[in-house]
Amino acid sequence: MTEAIQRKLNDSAAARWTALVLIALAMFFAYMFVDVMSPLQSLIESERGWDSGVFGTYAASEYILNVCGFLILAGIILDKCGIRFTGILSTSLMVIGASIKYIGVSDWFQATAMCSWLDSWWTTLPGSAKMASFGFMVFGCGCEMAGITVSKAIAKWFKGKEMALAMGLEMAIARLGVFAVFSVSPKIATQFDNSVVAPIAFCTVLLIIGLINFIVFSVMDAKLDKQLGEANSDEPTEEFKVSDLGRIFSSKMFWIVALLCVLYYSAIFPFQRYATNYLEVTLHIEKEAAADLFRWFPILAMILTPVLGSFLDHKGKGATMLMLGSLIMIACHLSFAFLLPIYPNEWFALLIIVILGVSFSLVPAALWPSVPKIIDPVILGSAYSLIFWIQNIGLCFVPLIIGMTLKATGGYLVPMLIFASLGVLALILSFALKAFDKKKGFGLEEPNIKE
Numbered sequence: 001m002t003e004a005i006q007r008k009l010n011d012s013a014a015a016r017w018t019a020l021v022l023i024a025l026a027m028f029f030a031y032m033f034v035d036v037m038s039p040l041q042s043l044i045e046s047e048r049g050w051d052s053g054v055f056g057t058y059a060a061s062e063y064i065l066n067v068c069g070f071l072i073l074a075g076i077i078l079d080k081c082g083i084r085f086t087g088i089l090s091t092s093l094m095v096i097g098a099s100i101k102y103i104g105v106s107d108w109f110q111a112t113a114m115c116s117w118l119d120s121w122w123t124t125l126p127g128s129a130k131m132a133s134f135g136f137m138v139f140g141c142g143c144e145m146a147g148i149t150v151s152k153a154i155a156k157w158f159k160g161k162e163m164a165l166a167m168g169l170e171m172a173i174a175r176l177g178v179f180a181v182f183s184v185s186p187k188i189a190t191q192f193d194n195s196v197v198a199p200i201a202f203c204t205v206l207l208i209i210g211l212i213n214f215i216v217f218s219v220m221d222a223k224l225d226k227q228l229g230e231a232n233s234d235e236p237t238e239e240f241k242v243s244d245l246g247r248i249f250s251s252k253m254f255w256i257v258a259l260l261c262v263l264y265y266s267a268i269f270p271f272q273r274y275a276t277n278y279l280e281v282t283l284h285i286e287k288e289a290a291a292d293l294f295r296w297f298p299i300l301a302m303i304l305t306p307v308l309g310s311f312l313d314h315k316g317k318g319a320t321m322l323m324l325g326s327l328i329m330i331a332c333h334l335s336f337a338f339l340l341p342i343y344p345n346e347w348f349a350l351l352i353i354v355i356l357g358v359s360f361s362l363v364p365a366a367l368w369p370s371v372p373k374i375i376d377p378v379i380l381g382s383a384y385s386l387i388f389w390i391q392n393i394g395l396c397f398v399p400l401i402i403g404m405t406l407k408a409t410g411g412y413l414v415p416m417l418i419f420a421s422l423g424v425l426a427l428i429l430s431f432a433l434k435a436f437d438k439k440k441g442f443g444l445e446e447p448n449i450k451e
């Protein structure tokens, strides 16, 4: 009888997996929107006059407000106002940002006085690009804010349950979003008379569905909170205070995880941006063939991340997975630097890409579920936001450094060595993490589910 009264919504597997599907779909749509223009670079150049420099400025705009401090604010909002408020706010920001971007590239906007005014200053950046970049900045705030909210929501709903599997599945669904948008965006553009506006409109509608998903999830979460209150749960009742941020910054473990995160992801996402061109020039193939080769990278990560998440739930070994993932990444980037130019074979390239995909499953699958083990739940949102913030600094600047190096050296050897060096530093940090965990007993090597 007592057991029946205390059974909470997240004790039901159907309810907690439904909650996961709702929020993971919102992130799937978000990741689709992030890359909706990536396969349309040549089209936007001919339609709106964006050269590669303009395209680069537009791409960086996603991270600018976050790096300037929005992400820190986002974490404070999350810990102070909760998952439901922050989730709805962030998905709304994504819809608003996407709508601004849609207006910026639309045919209607090009003929307005506002567009002419935007065209009249910083003339290398067309008015359409200024408006689209502004929209992408707002969207970027919502997207990263939603990312930290989803991590905190999963930690809450899956605590003591399949938490790493759930985080792994959420990331897998996001990776599928990247694959999906690379597949559908050029097709939609072609269907609608070679228009860049149609794919953006399509993905904006998907973001509205994502917002609705979050509202439905919020209804479920409110019910769970009511039960947690009634069941006298072990959830913290203590209020979050801004001064708690000091607790995060003074945690050695936090710094190791955050630095490992920025170093590792800076050798992955920026590499992803240059990979097609690298394969083109190294293998002497067309860009379609190069993109076809590289698209297996997120797909393999998509398949393996939840499998490794489940392994982590049942067997543990999180710190070891981080070490292995960093080691594999170093080997792959060194192979891209030295071996592939000597043996320029498509199958060999595919093998390295697939192995790098294994690394891109091991590290995310182990990294994000480790955070709730080292940080108090009251400040978990802020901790995720500060990790994302430090990561965003790397994601914003590393592509610029790689671009400058490419221009200066005229080849990919030094850029690949930079990526490999980031991996070496990540590996050193993963050793430090394992040693520190052994000393302090955070349980990073322990399974989440005690069988």
Ligand SMILES: C[C@H](NC(=O)[C@@H](N)CCCCN)C(=O)O
Pocket (backbone or CB within 6 Å): 034, 144, 147, 171, 174, 265, 269, 364, 368, 388, 391
């Ligand atoms: C969960 C993790 N997401 C991130 O690290 C985001 N901060 C970066 C998203 C990049 C796309 N704008 C991941 O995807 O592994």
